[in-house]
Amino acid sequence: MTLKGACIFGQSGGPTSVINASAYGVFSEALKNPNITRVLGAAHGIKGVLNDQLYDIGKEDPRELELLKSTPSSALGSCRYKLKDPDVDDTDYRRILEIFKKYDVRYFFYNGGNDSMDTCNKVSKYLMRQGYECRVIGIPKTIDNDLYGTDHCPGFGSAAKYIATTCAEIYRDATVYDTGAITVIEAMGRNAGWLTAASALAAVSGCAPDLIYLPELPFDLDSFLARVKSVYAEKNNCVVVISEGIKDKDGVFIAEYANKDAKADAFGHKQMGGSAAYLANCIKEATGAKVRAIEYSLMQRCAAHCASRTDVDEAVRMGVEGVRAAVAGVTDKMVAIRRDPAADGYVPQVELLDLTVVANTEKKFPLEWITEDGAGIRREFFDYALPLIAGENPYAWEQGLPRFANLKKILAD
Numbered sequence: 001m002t003l004k005g006a007c008i009f010g011q012s013g014g015p016t017s018v019i020n021a022s023a024y025g026v027f028s029e030a031l032k033n034p035n036i037t038r039v040l041g042a043a044h045g046i047k048g049v050l051n052d053q054l055y056d057i058g059k060e061d062p063r064e065l066e067l068l069k070s071t072p073s074s075a076l077g078s079c080r081y082k083l084k085d086p087d088v089d090d091t092d093y094r095r096i097l098e099i100f101k102k103y104d105v106r107y108f109f110y111n112g113g114n115d116s117m118d119t120c121n122k123v124s125k126y127l128m129r130q131g132y133e134c135r136v137i138g139i140p141k142t143i144d145n146d147l148y149g150t151d152h153c154p155g156f157g158s159a160a161k162y163i164a165t166t167c168a169e170i171y172r173d174a175t176v177y178d179t180g181a182i183t184v185i186e187a188m189g190r191n192a193g194w195l196t197a198a199s200a201l202a203a204v205s206g207c208a209p210d211l212i213y214l215p216e217l218p219f220d221l222d223s224f225l226a227r228v229k230s231v232y233a234e235k236n237n238c239v240v241v242i243s244e245g246i247k248d249k250d251g252v253f254i255a256e257y258a259n260k261d262a263k264a265d266a267f268g269h270k271q272m273g274g275s276a277a278y279l280a281n282c283i284k285e286a287t288g289a290k291v292r293a294i295e296y297s298l299m300q301r302c303a304a305h306c307a308s309r310t311d312v313d314e315a316v317r318m319g320v321e322g323v324r325a326a327v328a329g330v331t332d333k334m335v336a337i338r339r340d341p342a343a344d345g346y347v348p349q350v351e352l353l354d355l356t357v358v359a360n361t362e363k364k365f366p367l368e369w370i371t372e373d374g375a376g377i378r379r380e381f382f383d384y385a386l387p388l389i390a391g392e393n394p395y396a397w398e399q400g401l402p403r404f405a406n407l408k409k410i411l412a413d
Contacts, residue, residue, distance in 0.1 A: 001329040005106025010042035011074040012112035016155030017304040018315040020068040025319020044077040067405035072304035113142030121355035135326040138334035145194035148361035150336035157311030157388035160198035162303040171207035180236035186276035196243040200377035215245035309391025346387035
């Protein structure tokens with residue numbers, strides 16, 4: 001089972017406020033393991049491997065690596081690069097193998113969501129076919145919480161905490177005047193409504209949104225406007241939270257109503273955003289009320305100051321467990337979280353899932369957790385989500401501002 005060689009760690013896809021915590025978990029565990037001869041970080045994910053742009057993590061200051069646990073975004077840089085089917089074009093794969101041989105890489109850890117697990121899976125299968133012994137492990141990451149097989153994903157808890165907190169703050173502000181107003185808030189979530197549902201947690205602070213719309217159900221504009229009018233007439237205020245990915249009965253994104261020229265990325269995903277502004281204009285025309293649109297945009301995925309301690313600890317653990325599994329002989333797996341339903345309270349366990357099962361499979365928000373009228377969230381979600389947003393992460397400050405990790409990023413030779 002013993003395999004000695006270097007490891008490469010890469011980050012891919014949209015960042016989170018705790019993705020670097022997973023990087024710290026990988027780095028801290030790999031640097032002290034005698035079977036891992038060198039720890040390398042790929043600049044901008046798999047593109048760093050293809051471009052031979054690898055950082056020597058062993059030359060970093062341990063203090064700076066420690067600060068990764070409270071540093072948002074992807075410290076090594078990210079990418080959205082789709083590897084082709086190797087049976088159609090194996091150019092990238094031959095290059096990856098060339099780089100792996102150059103640095104004697106025997107361990108590959110890739111940190112990301114659905115599309116990143118697809119990359120991880122393709123690389124793993126190609127290396128196996130080539131007879132090159134290398135243990136490949138996926139480290140989960142996504143604020144969308146739509147990664148199949150895992151109870152939840154590192155990144156979601158902190159984003160959910162930010163959304164619930166900010167929604168509660170906005171609710172307090174939006175309802176302060178006697179003249180009345182309607183506020184439309186847009187949260188991320190292309191096909192899965194986990195993040196938007198997190199706004200319901202603001203109810204704990206007594207500031208629950210009046211209406212919540214997820215992409216799991218078809219969105220009807222006329223019905224939406226009628227509901228908004230009804231709430232506004234009753235309360236003289238209305239706070240609505242929608243997912244960026246809500247779509248009509250024909251599957252057309254409301255965001256496309258606002259931006260018909262949006263272009264797709266390498267994975268076929270069109271850039272979202274603009275739904276709240278579009279709906280705010282519709283509401284203004286229908287009611288004449290004061291209407292404001294708020295788009296959380298990047299803030300919900302980079303708000304490390306509002307990170308959940310549970311989320312940070314689990315993100316670190318995913319990195320550590322990924323390294324331990326690989327050194328023990330495991331490959332072609334993703335580290336996942338399993339919740340023990342029989343336990344008293346929240347007890348997370350670690351399990352390993354086949355990359356083939358995880359890659360490109362989305363986990364949607366359960367329909368049974370949506371209220372019958374389609375505009376609210378049931379208590380079952382509170383029981384699921386509240387443990388994930390628990391705790392405050394120790395945060396480094398300097399002169400009143402965040403102190404983030406500053407890596408030297410020395411290129412490997």
